[in-house]
Amino acid sequence: MKLVLFVLYVALDAITGCNISGPENETILKSPGDPLHLQCSCADPQSKPETISWIFTNDKYFTDIPDLSEEEKKRYHGRLQMLNSSAPVTSTLLLSNLTEEDQGLYICQMTSGQTSERRFKLIVQEAEPEAGPWMSVWIILIMRLLLVVLMLGGAVLICWRCTRSTWSSSEHTAAAARPAATVEQRKHMEQQ
Numbered sequence: 001m002k003l004v005l006f007v008l009y010v011a012l013d014a015i016t017g018c019n020i021s022g023p024e025n026e027t028i029l030k031s032p033g034d035p036l037h038l039q040c041s042c043a044d045p046q047s048k049p050e051t052i053s054w055i056f057t058n059d060k061y062f063t064d065i066p067d068l069s070e071e072e073k074k075r076y077h078g079r080l081q082m083l084n085s086s087a088p089v090t091s092t093l094l095l096s097n098l099t100e101e102d103q104g105l106y107i108c109q110m111t112s113g114q115t116s117e118r119r120f121k122l123i124v125q126e127a128e129p130e131a132g133p134w135m136s137v138w139i140i141l142i143m144r145l146l147l148v149v150l151m152l153g154g155a156v157l158i159c160w161r162c163t164r165s166t167w168s169s170s171e172h173t174a175a176a177a178r179p180a181a182t183v184e185q186r187k188h189m190e191q192q
C-alpha cells in the first residue's frame with residue numbers, strides 16, 4: 001500500500017511539477033546603483049524541477065540569463081550572479097549596481113512536467129530627496145523671518161496711522177483756529 005501511494009505521489013509530482021512559492025507578480029522599486037536580490041523556490045521542498053531559468057525582458061532586450069550573448073556578458077560583467085540550491089529548490093538572481101537599462105520584467109521559470117513562473121517587475125529611478133532634519137530647521141527659520149516681517153509691517157502701519165491721525169487733528173485744530181483769527185481780523189479791519 002505504501003508503495004502504491006509513493007508511486008502516485010511521484011506521478012502527481014511529475015504532472016504538477018514545482019509550484020513556485022510567493023506572489024506570482026511582484027513590483028520592485030530601486031534606485032540606480034542599488035543591488036537587486038530576486039528569489040524563487042518550490043513551495044513543496046520535495047519537488048525537483050528539471051530546469052530552472054531566468055528571463056529578462058524590456059523594450060531593448062530579451063535575455064535568457066543562463067545563456068548570455070557576448071554583448072550581454074559585457075553589459076552584466078561583474079554584476080550578475082545566479083545561485084541555485086537543491087534543498088529546498090531555490091534559485092536566486094543577484095544583480096549589483098543597477099542601471100536604468102536593468103529596468104524591466106524578470107521571470108523565474110521552473111519546469112518539471114509543466115512550467116511555473118514568478119514575475120518581478122523592476123523599476124529603476126532616482127529616489128526623491130527625503131526631507132531631512134535640515135529641512136525642518138529651514139522651515140522654522142523661514143516661519144520666524146515671516147513673523148518678524150509681519151510684526152515690523154504691523155508696527156509701521158500703526159505708526160503711520162498714529163502720525164496721520166495726529167496730523168489730521170492738528171490740521172483740524174489749525175483750521176478751527178484760522179476762522180477765529182479771520183473774524184478778529186475782520187473786526188479789526190472794520191474798526192479802521
